[in-house]
Amino acid sequence: MTKGILIVKSMYYADISNELYKNALEIIGDPVDSKANFSKNRFVVNTYSVPGVFEIPAVISKNIKTYYGVVALGCVIKGKTPHFDFISKATTDAIMKLSIEHQKPVGNGIITCFNKKQALER
Secondary structure (H helix, E strand, O other): OOOOEEEEEEOOOHHHHHHHHHHHHHHHOOOOOOOOEHHHOEOOEEEEEEOOHHHHHHHHHHHHHHOOEEEEEEEEEOOOOOHHHHHHHHHHHHHHHHHHHHOOOEEEEEEEEOOHHHHHHO
16 A cells, blocks of 8 residues: 655754755645645655664665655765765665666655755755
């Protein structure tokens, strides 16, 4: 049984993720609506919060079969180590692979920035 839209958001930069989440809900529709009403572009929305963006693909993988589509939200900010590059690439590749394998849309709303100021502007 398919249930609407799944949003998986990282809480590592909670202020940024929560703003992304708020904007996603405005686009998707009212999360309180208990019946998917496609003519008005409204869907049931379920949300999972995870510690960081690296955990997002695992939650998507476990749940993708029961949703029409998924939205991944979070933020990765470049530091002084190559950690940023590894996390960003691994997460993006995993999300794309899941979308292709399951033939379902997975919106990648994980922003990658050089600093927090840039993230807040985006």
